[in-house]
Amino acid sequence: MSHRLPAPSAVFTALVFVFLYLPIGIVVLNSFNADEALLGWGGFTTQWYSQAFSNSRVRDDFVTSLQVALASTAISLVIAVTAGLWMRRASTRARRALDATTYMRIVLPEVVVALALFLVLRRYEIPLGVPAIVAGHVIFNSAYATLIIQARLATMTDVLEEAAADLGASPVRTFRRVTLPLLMPAVIVAALLTLSFSFDDVVTSLFLGGPNAETLPVLLLGLIRLHVTPEVNAIAVGVTAITMVTFGLAAAVMSIRDAAGVRTGQVDPATLEAEEAK
């Protein structure tokens, strides 16, 4: 028994750990490494973190990254909710067309979209910078958000909105009091995902940032081109931590929803009937 070969799945898992998590682990370790040349373990230090925090370029780029992430998320959510609601009333043909544009934005290589946008902006002499990066991020982020919102809407029937109208709520009030609250879990998940996608994006930010706007991941790319300072490790760990926390929140929201059983707007009365009978 103990001499059996390891199962393929175990081998695969081990490889994932080695190739994916080992480098990240080394980065984390080195961010606390006092040996500046990173040749060996020079003892524990947090000086690279304080150095990074006191670096005004790092701070500025962090703010830029945050601005881009928040703005592109907000715009993406508005687009996703609007598209989702419109799709419910749209004809099959219109729905297919919209679906195609959604998938296209995900499937098209990011580098191609970013390059195309860059060329268009240059052609019309529109300056690069934060607004350009936001536009670039919205292209893919709105597609992911649309998919998440649509999945939620597919489980919701019109009957709750009809009930709201029947009870005297105007279309706007119905959206605010019924549709939006029921969509909220999906909106939160979409927001957290798009925030993290935007926050760690390099390609689009690099093409559309120009000389005026630099995000944290772009700064990282620039820093390793010259020479790898221990500070890079600290910044990378910071980016990782922020991304992981948002992803973690998204996962938590989804699992809380499942635990609460609020996946659909309707409850099967038969289940409760059976419970009452007991």
Place this chain on the structure above:
Amino acid sequence: MSDRRNGRQAVTLRALSRRFGEFEAVKGIDLDIRDGEFFSLIGPSGCGKTTTLRMIAGLEIPTSGRVLVHDRDMTTVPAHRRPVNTVFQQFALFPHLNVFENVAFGLRERRVGKHEVRTRVGQMLEQVGLAGRERARPRELSGGQQQRVALARSLVLEPEVLLLDEPLGALDLKLRRQMQAVLKTLQRDIGITFVYVTHDQEEAFSMSDRVGIMNAGRLEQLGLPREVYHRPQTLFVADFVGASNRFAATVMERLGEGRFRADLGPLGITEIGGADTLETGAAAIAIVRPEAMEADGDQQLGISGEVVDVAYLGAQVQYTLDAGEHGRVIGLAPSEDDGGASEAPRRLTWPASRMWLVPG
């Protein structure tokens, strides 16, 4: 509520039609529903009854025709501005709101003051027996309780007309019977006009003042449950509201309003009642309800045959006779605990007064 009981029509439908693409769901319905009555629209699924109800609610726009509520034209008024409320088939409670907020939903849309909301919702929940469950979420309630929240949510707004779309469809039989009694009492107490849609004729009969039977988008007959059952105007209505035995007949002479002399073939020539639309010489079908049959009796009309089935139904015993050219004839007789001593009948008889002619 007494000011509403002045003989006005609560709901008036004029030439109301609704088409979905090629499909004509409702084909020109004219209907007057009286103020304060419990009115039921019944018919098989797909007959257009729910579409008709939704057009009264404003959830469906008529292709043509008009909808009036207390003589005010509502045809183009959106649902949220109509003085009617609906109890939906699947209750449609808001899952993100608790019982109190579900019931308060409409009051808040009307900007009713905080204090009044609390009083009215409290009274309403008391009335439907849900006091103390204010904080519960809909999913924590049983089907029967959800049903009562849906009812309270609509009634708290004191609608001019309450529309109910198969509201008991999701409940089991025992709870249905219970809720039927609750609904009937509630309607009599508050005096609001109820328009009730169901495919269950027994349910409709037990609660309604009047019923309308729909078939394929048309209103086939309108009347008291008793009239509809005993004096159906079409074969469809006769079949939909209960079982019947059929015999081919020919109208020989129209004797007056709903009275005919008919040739019933082997059963002879006799004078019986029938649908007003029948003309002299028309082919017709004479129907007899199973419970009008007397086993081995000596009534005016009768038929003999081989017993093929005796089914004990509890309160009644159902005999099925094979009557040769007439096919199968079914009779119902009160059941007795005779230890199975009585023999199955060879002959079923009935008075001519229990026979009724409909167009064939």
